[in-house]
Amino acid sequence: xxxxxxxxxxxxxxxxxxxxxxxxxxxxxxxxxxxxxxxxxxxxxxxxxxxxxxxxxxxxxxxxxxxxxxxxxxxxxxxxxxxxxxxxxxxxxxxxxxxxxxxxxxxxxxxxxxxxxxxxxxxxxxxxxxxxxxxxxxxxxxxxxxxxxxxxxxxxxxxxxxxxxxxxxxxxxxxxxxxxxxxxxxxxxxxxxxxxxxxxxx
Amino acid sequence: xxxxxxxxxxxxxxxxxxxxxxxxxxxxxxxxxxxxxxxxxxxxxxxxxxxxxxxxxxxxxxxxxxxxxxxxxxxxxxxxxxxxxxxxxxxxxxxxxxxxxxxxxxxxxxxxxxxxxxxxxxxxxxxxxxxxxxxxxxxxxxxxxxxxxxxxxxxxxxxxxxxxxxxxxxxxxxxxxxxxxxxxxxxxxxxxxxxxxxxxxx
Numbered sequence: 001x002x003x004x005x006x007x008x009x010x011x012x013x014x015x016x017x018x019x020x021x022x023x024x025x026x027x028x029x030x031x032x033x034x035x036x037x038x039x040x041x042x043x044x045x046x047x048x049x050x051x052x053x054x055x056x057x058x059x060x061x062x063x064x065x066x067x068x069x070x071x072x073x074x075x076x077x078x079x080x081x082x083x084x085x086x087x088x089x090x091x092x093x094x095x096x097x098x099x100x101x102x103x104x105x106x107x108x109x110x111x112x113x114x115x116x117x118x119x120x121x122x123x124x125x126x127x128x129x130x131x132x133x134x135x136x137x138x139x140x141x142x143x144x145x146x147x148x149x150x151x152x153x154x155x156x157x158x159x160x161x162x163x164x165x166x167x168x169x170x171x172x173x174x175x176x177x178x179x180x181x182x183x184x185x186x187x188x189x190x191x192x193x194x195x196x197x198x199x200x201x202x
Numbered sequence: 203x204x205x206x207x208x209x210x211x212x213x214x215x216x217x218x219x220x221x222x223x224x225x226x227x228x229x230x231x232x233x234x235x236x237x238x239x240x241x242x243x244x245x246x247x248x249x250x251x252x253x254x255x256x257x258x259x260x261x262x263x264x265x266x267x268x269x270x271x272x273x274x275x276x277x278x279x280x281x282x283x284x285x286x287x288x289x290x291x292x293x294x295x296x297x298x299x300x301x302x303x304x305x306x307x308x309x310x311x312x313x314x315x316x317x318x319x320x321x322x323x324x325x326x327x328x329x330x331x332x333x334x335x336x337x338x339x340x341x342x343x344x345x346x347x348x349x350x351x352x353x354x355x356x357x358x359x360x361x362x363x364x365x366x367x368x369x370x371x372x373x374x375x376x377x378x379x380x381x382x383x384x385x386x387x388x389x390x391x392x393x394x395x396x397x398x399x400x401x402x403x404x
Contacts, residue, residue: 045260046258046260046261056248056370058247058248058368058370059248059371061368062368062370062381062383065380065381066382066383069380073390166260166264168258168260168261168264169261178267178271179264179267180268181264181268182386184384184386184387185386188275
């Protein structure tokens with residue numbers, strides 16, 4: 001039983017999902033497959049050149065209050081980032097280069113925390129090197145691999161695949177051929193991965 | 203402890219909330235205050251002349267699959283309406299005119315079921331008369347009251363109030379000064395009405 005977790009490092013609501021996912025999936029006996037992609041090209045498909053939370057300020061105001069409330073409810077640290085959305089391109093490329101590294105989930109969770117708990121500029125190589133160092137990983141070679149043609153192609157293919165799956169936001173979950181969108185739906189996605197519709201759980 | 207339930211009869215995800223709300227609120231000891239409004243003017247504020255599910259077909263495709271799945275999970279009948287979104291103006295005016303009628307919640311739940319379980323044209327007076335008749339209510343006088351100047355003003359004031367509250371979609375819930383958006387958040391809104399942040403519940 002596998003759950004594909006489609007994430008974009010700039011996405012606010014993906015932070016609480018990323019932070020909770022391993023524990024929830026492990027408790028359910030579900031394997032997580034971590035799937036980086038970029039929301040920017042998908043937003044551009046819809047005619048948006050920015051996050052809809054910036055383009056539609058009423059929705060944005062709600063989101064800032066709501067995501068703080070959600071994090072508080074889960075006991076997760078939260079700091080509204082001073083830049084939004086942050087550019088997650090380099091971090092997503094590292095995640096692609098490291099697709100089979102044992103430390104990949106730790107890296108992903110740490111990048112989300114850097115952005116949304118510590119207000120760090122995750123677009124900067126130095127911040128990402130620091131995160132990798134904190135995981136005991138020598139980051140230099142990974143930064144180089146992140147810029148390889150093959151890595152760039154891999155991330156582009158991930159975003160194309162997200163589009164094919166009908167993904168239009170993050171976090172998105174795919175389980176048993178079903179797409180679920182939003183941090184609210186993590187429980188439903190886990191239930192579907194286990195083989196049934198348990199939407200009642202929310 | 204009161205929960206304000208802001209609803210628009212054309213809204214798909216409001217149907218499962220309306221259908222479940224009384225039972226969930228009663229079990230929690232929370233009183234529901236039924237607040238009709240129109241989404242059309244609020245969507246127009248955002249530059250949309252149609253439902254975003256029609257304007258953004260990728261999001262719409264997801265919604266049609268998701269709302270069917272949600273209803274299935276709750277054991278609610280679901281039929282994709284042959285017209286979307288349906289015009290809920292007349293039904294909302296009846297709800298405004300009947301704001302203190304004992305049958306108001308039954309009427310609201312029945313209109314949502316007519317639209318989303320039975321694919322009936324809730325914009326038509328005959329359909330609404332039939333729903334009222336089914337509740338043992340003589341609908342004729344209510345249709346007249348629905349067209350009173352005072353009723354029309356009341357619905358306009360409701361929509362203005364929704365705007366002031368920062369409402370941008372439906373269903374929306376307001377409890378203890380906090381706004382929650384989406385069928386997914388009914389449980390959180392009930393928990394907030396009871397006096398605490400229990401976002402962990404979802």
